[in-house]
Amino acid sequence: MHARNAAITDSSNINTAIVMKTSTESAATTDLSLLGADEAPAVTVERADGASDFVLACDHAGRDIPQALDSLGLSDTELASHIAWDIGASGVARRLAERLDATLVLQPYSRLVIDCNRAPGSPESIVERSEWTHISRNENLAEAEVEARTREIFQPYHDALRDILDARQRQRRQTILVSVHSFTPSYRGAARPWHIGIMYHRDARLASELLRLLRRDERLPVGDNEPYSISDETDYTIPVHGEARGIPHVALEIRQDLIADESGQATWAGRLAKLLKQASETLGARA
Numbered sequence: 001m002h003a004r005n006a007a008i009t010d011s012s013n014i015n016t017a018i019v020m021k022t023s024t025e026s027a028a029t030t031d032l033s034l035l036g037a038d039e040a041p042a043v044t045v046e047r048a049d050g051a052s053d054f055v056l057a058c059d060h061a062g063r064d065i066p067q068a069l070d071s072l073g074l075s076d077t078e079l080a081s082h083i084a085w086d087i088g089a090s091g092v093a094r095r096l097a098e099r100l101d102a103t104l105v106l107q108p109y110s111r112l113v114i115d116c117n118r119a120p121g122s123p124e125s126i127v128e129r130s131e132w133t134h135i136s137r138n139e140n141l142a143e144a145e146v147e148a149r150t151r152e153i154f155q156p157y158h159d160a161l162r163d164i165l166d167a168r169q170r171q172r173r174q175t176i177l178v179s180v181h182s183f184t185p186s187y188r189g190a191a192r193p194w195h196i197g198i199m200y201h202r203d204a205r206l207a208s209e210l211l212r213l214l215r216r217d218e219r220l221p222v223g224d225n226e227p228y229s230i231s232d233e234t235d236y237t238i239p240v241h242g243e244a245r246g247i248p249h250v251a252l253e254i255r256q257d258l259i260a261d262e263s264g265q266a267t268w269a270g271r272l273a274k275l276l277k278q279a280s281e282t283l284g285a286r287a
């Protein structure tokens with residue numbers, strides 16, 4: 001059994017740290033409360049009044065862990081690594097939002113608490129293992145614990161994104177959804193050659209145009225649905241907020257070693273802002 005003493009101690013503390021509260025509406029209903037009153041909300045919206053056609057989403061922007069979960073029993077090194085968040089992605093997304101004047105929705109909590117790009121209840125929603133790391137604190141979760149993470153972390157993020165897209169739809173505003181992710185240069189020992197990957201599934205309108213523009217630079221290794229592809233089982237944001245609405249969309253995956261620092265983030269934000277504008281013009285959209 002893979003469990004360090006520290007993790008066992010941490011787990012036992014969590015049970016006492018989580019507060020049981022009884023719903024005032026129904027005595028039969030009890031909810032676990034996850035986030036303390038002094039903790040950050042589970043969604044950050046920047047440039048809410050952005051004039052752009054683009055709306056950006058960063059599902060794995062942050063690596064916060066609710067205090068009640070006691071670091072999930074993981075070390076600081078593990079929580080700073082790619083298993084906890086998309087390194088560099090929020091830096092690119094913020095700069096891209098600035099250049100496009102686009103509304104940006106970010107999730108500050110770690111994907112190890114609950115993955116905001118997976119349907120709740122799916123096998124990869126709350127993982128017990130990520131690459132080589134065993135997350136014992138995510139094993140054998142009570143239904144109420146899963147519900148608390150869904151209700152307090154997953155839901156506010158997707159509600160915010162949905163509200164923004166709904167409002168734009170009511171205003172008949174042109175909208176293009178771009179989700180910004182990053183990938184580790186080497187996964188389970190396998191090197192990944194791509195500098196950027198363009199992800200799509202049922203609707204390749206924006207993706208194919210972006211691929212064409214990126215490939216003009218022959219030195220740039222571009223992944224076409226690599227290192228990942230979009231599916232209903234392994235994604236949530238694009239299928240639900242992009243495909244289901246019928247709005248143009250794309251998911252971007254940028255290699256983490258290229259955007260680990262501010263200069264790399266600025267370079268990629270500049271390149272992507274230009275190409276996304278060009279690609280959207282081809283779609284007949286105004287960016």
Ligand SMILES: [Zn+2]
Pocket residue numbers: 059060086180181182
């Ligand atoms: Zn991601």
